[in-house]
Amino acid sequence: MVPTPPTREVIIRDESKTGLEHRRYRIKIHKIFKGFKAGTDKEKLYLYSAMDEALCGVKLANRKTYLIIGTVSNGRLTVSLCDRVIPWKTLPRIERRNIKKNMKLATSSCEVGCKVTSCPWEDCLPKSRKECTWTGEMERAYGVGFYRENVMCVADRRGDCNWNVGAIKKQSKKHRRRRHNHQDGRNAHHSLP
Known part of the structure; x- marks a missing residue:
């Protein structure tokens, strides 16, 4: 507010x-x-x-x-x-813009009744259309905190709740690029005479 x-x-x-x-x-x-x-x-x-x-x-x-x-x-x-x-x-302008944009998503998700459930295994599925399942695989794939900082459980046009995949794709590309650049630098360092 x-x-x-x-x-x-x-x-x-x-x-x-x-x-x-x-x-x-x-x-x-x-x-x-x-x-x-x-x-x-x-x-x-x-x-x-x-x-x-x-x-x-x-x-x-x-x-x-x-x-x-x-x-x-x-x-x-x-x-x-x-x-x-x-x-x-x-607040930086980008944060103000993100707050406005993401709070619209969060508000509509609250109105729909989206919930996040936790499951430590990889193959857990949501029990209803109003759930997003937080799995252990999410943390293992991208590191601790990645999902917490970059995704939300939001309602789509039909009212089904899902992770906002667009943010995951953008962030995972950056994450992979950073990891790749870091590994290239490490490999170059190890290949020095």
């Missing part, structure tokens, strides 16, 4: 039994990627954070735009140091 906090910050006493004080920001939502229902874009709502950084509170600057990855609990948007609050302008 990309909100811009207006000029006002209000200190409120928590409604729960803890009695802690919180910061309440009135923010304007520019774009919601995931979490609230459709139609919340361009609305103004409140964002809550603990008063003090020692209690995981986050302080936002007035009139700045942020990418906020927070928590929605009982219809209340909260953010803490455990969440992500990134000034939007500090």
Whole structure:
């Protein structure tokens, strides 16, 4: 979500039994990627954070735009140091573009109900059309972390969930090229007199 906090910050006493004080920001939502229902874009709502950084509170600057990855609990948007609050302008343009593109895919996949299931063997198949199976072979083929960093389980036009193969193909070409170049360099080094 990309909100811009207006000029006002209000200190409120928590409604729960803890009695802690919180910061309440009135923010304007520019774009919601995931979490609230459709139609919340361009609305103004409140964002809550603990008063003090020692209690995981986050302080936002007035009139700045942020990418906020927070928590929605009982219809209340909260953010803490455990969440992500990134000034939007500090993100490289390519990251901003990728966030917008990939969050559309992720949102549609959530609406369809795509799930990732784990299986340590090579020959596991998804049990339903709403599943992507994470196999041990995926890690062995490309290395630990490759799939986690480069692919998503997304819904296709029919509503079936699959790994986004386009990203796998692009990344695997780069991976193979890097590995090939690395091996060529290593072989050249070993063939020196």
